[in-house]
Amino acid sequence: MRRFLSLALLCFLLLGITLNAQAQSTDAASSSTNDAAALELLEALDVESYTAKGEAITAILQSDDERARDWLQALLDGRLQRTEDGRFVLVLENRGRDWPVADVLTGEALGEMSRRDLERIGINNNLRNQLRSAIAVVDLYSLNVERRRTSAERLLGEVDGELVPTLDDLIAQEEDEQVRYRLTQAVAIYRAEAGEMAGVEALDGSLHPRSRVALSRAANGDDPVVANAAAASLSGIEQQLKINRGLETLYFGLSLGSVLVLAAIGLAITFGVMGVINMAHGELMMLGAYTTWAMQQLLPGQPGLALILSIPAGFMVAALAGVAIERGVIQFLKGRPLETLLATFGISLILQQLVRTVISPLNRTVITPEWMSGSLVVNDALSLTLNRMYVLGFALVVFAGLMLIMRRTRLGLEVRAVTQNRAMARSMGIRATRVDIMTFALGSGVAGLAGVALSQLTNVGPNLGQNYIIDSFMVVVFGGVGNLWGTLVAGLSLGVINQVLEPWAGAVLAKIIVLVFIILFIQKRPRGLFPQKGRAAEG
């Protein structure tokens, strides 16, 4: 399998034609005569045996049909299907019971068909690999730089001796820096594995895993000079990798931390500042997450836009729910903070079951928009996942916003006055009721925002809230109740500690250690990371 790519490339080259050259010379008139041949090619795919299918793929690759790439892509995506009357169709949208289809050969839309009447040309992972390689081969000659980059990348570790001269030619012709670099690297990997000094030298400092595999093979080779050079290269690379791994762990930690911060920051308002032990906080987050889902249902095909709109919408939905909770229950519990625990726990049960009954007990799918998936590649050994980077940034923005509101607006002052001495605050003319509503709405709304962010990382389901409530309280308390900075620092540091511990302790033990750490830390600082100091706090 490993060598399939070079094989395919070779056959392809032997034909001595490139598709893009071909594409120009083909005209529409010849397509009908081609259809019979094309049908034959496709027929060959509709067999039981995967080996036979593999051969059929090669045949398609070798044919000079300009639609070959599209067919292969359709096959790869599982959209190449057959109707009962033997027609090959392309499934345009395969969700639900009836799917819209189009004819593969003519491209003519055929309306919707029942999935019962369609039979898919199945592939397995082997064929998938083969297809990818095949497409890559075609793409190596593509005019599109992106496609060339992808296919050059695929060549790493897949090159064999026969291919080297061809690749050297390609390198000479290639204009794009990146494609050239990858192709050079691909050749170097082959050479290093073959024990050639040139290969080893070219791979020095390369962080790509394939290079490392090649170098370690070279290091075990017979020629002591090459082996030594390879070993030296390797140890240099290991050093680099260690640094990269450290950075990666830090990133993991900050990103886990940002999730904790997001989950906790709303609670830092409702619990930390207002003193309401809000057990329904998690369910408010859940509402935010479901809002994202609902948005995506409302705007099918535009997951990104839906996600962006979910930010204000999630805030509003959760904030309104917060207002309802405050008006309906919490206002009657003034001065009885512990009772809020009881009531909000009841509310959280109700909200959970409400979602189960009204929507579904099952998780909902929230789609990650294109621009949020994948990673930002820093180098071959370090890439930062984009969705988490967005979440990290989002958490910081939300934090900064809250900080501004609490520090710079009158609401911040008034809510603190009201919680510290309600009667006196009212005597000073502060509208305590309004302050309560607004603050609770703010805290709840932020929970909603957290839910929007979480929908990109984890399950959107009725249990979402339950999974975060304990952690949230822990972060708020660990940071020091009533201190927003504390929440930020606590969340981020717990995240980092957890991720640093995880590789050597395992996920379960790491969690236990973090909990024990919290217990011991509180012994040292009985009022959290950033305690309220002085007479005032001691009361």
Add this chain to the structure above:
Amino acid sequence: QDDDPIKVGILHSLSGTMAISETVLKDTVEMLIEQQNEAGGLLGRQLEAVVVDPASNWPLFAERARELLAQEEVDVIFGNWTSVSRKAVLPVVEELNGLLFYPVQYEGEESSENVFYTGAAPNQQAIPAVEYLINEVGIERFALVGTDYVYPRTTNRILEAFLKDEHGIAEEDIMVNYTPFGHSDWQNIVAEIRRFGEEGKPTAVISTVNGDANVPFYTELSNQGIDAADIPVIAFSVGEQELTGIDTGPLVGHLAAWNYFMSVDNDDNYDFIDAWIEYTGDDMAVTNDPMEAHYIGFNMWAEAVRKAGTTDVDTVKDAIIGVTVPNLSGGYAAMMPNHHITKPVLIGEIQDNGQFDIVWQTPSTVAGDAWSDYLPGSRDLIADWRKPMECGNFNVVNGSCGGSTAAEEAEAALAE
């Protein structure tokens, strides 16, 4: 008396963490009962569902089971998902002599007189899946990733032994990792898997990750760019139901091993799916393996009742061994003397529509093995509930029935 409906207990969590998986099973049994009633009931009597909610709380499972058997006096129970809930219920059904049909794949190492295991035992899922990876895909390196509880632990132990002994896989080519329930931060583990797979050998992940932890797991896999073609993940707990909560686009090609897929091309299956969609009123509703298990279990029980002419537990228990009913994948399921059933093993690849494409299946059905051949303690045990053996853990080496007779003897001694 004879006109009284036959009571069918349904013991699935409708709230709490397991509701996500179990609610549909409750609906499935209710649907099957409805269908049966439309077809005239059983023995001329109507069936009546008795639904309770054990709320994902294990002691509550025991309590509800006792209520079903002692208060409601149901004739049979369909229920449970997690092994721990089954363990909690087991003493109750044994004491009150009930019938329990358990529909979920599990770790084996159990055979009770009163329980019928319609889900897969490890030899009906894990072992064939690994055979597939080695023989068909050419995998040489395995990351065993699971949730930290008994089912993954056992499965992985069996697999480790199997990989080393039968396929000569080296210690360093096996990586094992456990995470807590509901684990949501997979960054480190996925990075570790990625590095594990970058060493040059074809690598696969065998996932016994349970329930809610799967969504963040797969999300992280796709974000860190782990593609099914590079490092395929084969899962034993991810079915169509779980996929409804995941954006499957990036997961295409990852695998699952089950005994049934919704995509099975078979008319019985299409009828079942249509009935299900109609019953739920949801066009998007999916079916999955434990649902099929209940379908088989329900039909087996109905068949046994018909055969016995009564719902009496002891009679049905004897009658059901050997009963064979069609499964949904075009074959037949038979109840074995060890209270496990025969099942085909299917490997499917995830499609971007949330369905599985079946890429491989065992040539014939596999009989469930209550006691694993790969574990030292259980190698010598067999279960056979036919007369005269009537034992769930017969030790073939010393030729005696393990704990059960000892217990009976003690009981007898106490009674005197």
Add this chain to the structure above:
Amino acid sequence: MLAIEKLNQFYGESHTLWDLDLEVPAGQCTCVMGRNGVGKTTLLKAVMGEVAVKSGELRYTAEAGEIELTKKAVEARSRLGIGYVPQGRQIFPLLTVEENLRTGLAARSDGLKKIPERVYELFPVLKEMKHRRGGDLSGGQQQQLAIGRALVIEPKLLILDEPGEGIQPNIVAQIGQVIRQLINEDGLTVLLVEQKLPFARKYADRFVIMDRGRPVAKGEISELSNELIKQHLTV
């Protein structure tokens, strides 16, 4: 300025204020006196609305005319120009001195955003300790803060519950002078609870002596004789 009529107040079952009548004339300082626990603080709280009254009327003369206070919410009362310095200081312990003062801005009708300089002039220690938390201040400093905070409102009616408590003598005298000054120059009305006779004698215009929840003697401050004191204030 404020006329109280037939005021009855209960704490649970215990009847604290009994059919209380009281007149607080505008532009004057009325001093309420009485032994511990007779209901002085309760009376002031009833005026502020911090405790609910069972029956009676509180007629307050504001710029807009006469207003029945019992129907007004607490926060509305301060917006009508009533400043309150409660017993026991009741500052916000975790707010800084400055923030404590800023809370008073809520009740101002002119929407002023800055703390009037006059407050700092009167209590320079507050300016010095602007950024310290209120709860960290010494007892006397807190008392000064409480008075300063009430003055931020620029009240028409100032209610003071033992304002001199815990304050050093020269500042007590100064507070007295400021009160007089505000009364004389700005026409402020003051309702004062005070136990210390010298202070009352020096700065109040009228006195009311309370016992068991009702006034038992009242008059011009000059009429406050040792006789009366013996009769009502001795235990």
Add this chain to the structure above:
Amino acid sequence: MSFLQSLTQRDRVFDFMAPQASPVDVRHGPILYMEDVTVSFDGFKAINNLNLTINDGELRCIIGPNGAGKTTMMDIITGKTRPTSGSVWFGSRHNLLHMNEPDIASLGIGRKFQKPTVFEALSVFENLELAMAADKRIFPTLTARMTGEIKDRIDDVLETIGLTALRHQPAGILSHGQKQWLEIGMLLMQRPRLLLVDEPVAGMTEQEMERTAELLTGLAGKQSVVVVEHDMGFVRSIARQVTVLHQGSVLAEGTMDQVSSDPKVIEVYLGADDEEAA
């Protein structure tokens, strides 16, 4: 300490077996001795090189401007605040800086707080009961009985503080002045060697002030009393020796007449028209 010792000296292992605190050693005169004490809060020196000696049986008045550090000084003596530097001795045996609040309290230092703090959920009677000098370790407390003698004492104190009628009311409902009295009552129940009284007459009428004065002067001699007060009339009526604190250190010390004619004291504290307040 050897293992054996640790077994025999079980009072060091199990606190509830420890004997009552050893008596105060006042053979050398002073019962309280503060030397070079400094406290700073984030750089602000609330107490600055304070030196103060209280003799056994003395009644000492301490006055000084708001924020002079009077309350902070009491906080140091009772273990609430740890000084930045300096030493504080109770008698010549007990270094108070090495002890925590309950240890210091059981040595015989009682305190009335500036802001009255009582146990609001407990009745007036129970407040006094808890304050009473008694064995305050766990098991004696658990098995303590209410004897007639104890009841009589509490009744006496209730009489003194004028709260007999409210004895079964929760202390939370008391008026401000009543709480002040209750705190004084708790102090009396405690029978400490040294009483620290922070502003005892705030919110009291002239007559109540006189009663308090009598009470405190009556205690002096048997017990040592330190009074902080801003009411000059009251101070004059009880004071023998007066210490003036200013900015955390002693500004003046002497009899009331000496102090009140001191121009520095007049400037920072009394003000020009002190005669009114007197």
Add this chain to the structure above:
Amino acid sequence: MSLTTESSTNFWLTRPFSERSTQIFLGVLLAALALVTLLHVAVPPDNPLHVGAYTVNLFGKYLSYALLAVAVDLVWGYLGILSLGHGAFFAIGGYAMGMYLMRQIGDRGTYGHPVLPDFMVFLNWDSLPWFWHGFDMAWFAFAMVLLAPGLLALVFGFLAFRSRVTGVYLSIITQALTFALMLAFFRNEMGFGGNNGLTDFREIVGFDLRSDATRLGLFLATGVALALGYILCRAIVTSKLGRVSVATRDAEARTRFLGYRVERFQLFVFVVSAMLAGLAGALYVPQVGIINPSEFSPIFSIEIVLWVALGGRATLYGAVIGAILVNYAKTIFTGVMPDAWLFALGAMFVLVTVFLPKGVAGLFRYLKRRKREEQTTDPDHQHTSKEASA
């Protein structure tokens, strides 16, 4: 708080018996125990009045929850420590009992190993871990039921109280404690059966756990334990120590200035409470037939607090009422309306908090006061009646 201080001159442990509330409580409890026994044993099964084994078992479970709630109320109601981790002590007591019951299985397990419990054979362990030794002896196991949670509470409490951790900080670290223990017990390496926990019990001190007589016995034993636990707690709260606790709850610092070593009082009460919780767990396990780490889950501990709050904090009998009420409601609701019972339970929590600020016990006291008020309606006598009511 109507503490009858003056009459309480007798021995501290017998003091509660002179209280009316305790008399009523014990009377009701013993009557209930007797009634259930009678209806179970003497009334034939086909009679509608017959109480079945299922119900007896259910009541036994409620009673052990009630004891647990009493333990929580002791620390929360009277000491002001909101423990969100009491489930840990309950579970540890339960595990101690579970280990004993596992050892009682002997060679009757599925693998027939004479010493090792099934899950150890299954995990391929060759010998019993050290901490399992001794649990084959009833006296040792029963001692551990009290000592193990007591010891954990002692160590944990010692650290926390010494450092003066209070309020939410204390609540959260108790929660962290139980959370950490839950994760630890989930681990198979811990040697407690992992997620599956301990099950399949056969007999207890020689009695078959599956017989109705044993079940009745366990129910009665739990009832007696509840009565004794209640009396002990009552004795503590009516003693001077109880008043010190309340003082600590309201003004911890002030209590220190009176010479009480607050942290030791807290520790004492906390340990007593943990032991009672452990006892409750030990009685719970044989009745429900399983112990698994989910008893350690923080949500369970929060639920316990909810029972207490719902019944009425700081009354003890309120805790009992709350525990029984909530769990009975759960039983009923999950059976009668399996799809919607969370709505009912959630609504119950909300309504009780809003309309019964002092819980169900508060309602009782309110009704009692109303009755008394009706007897003395003369408004002029209000002052005197107030004093008389004290």
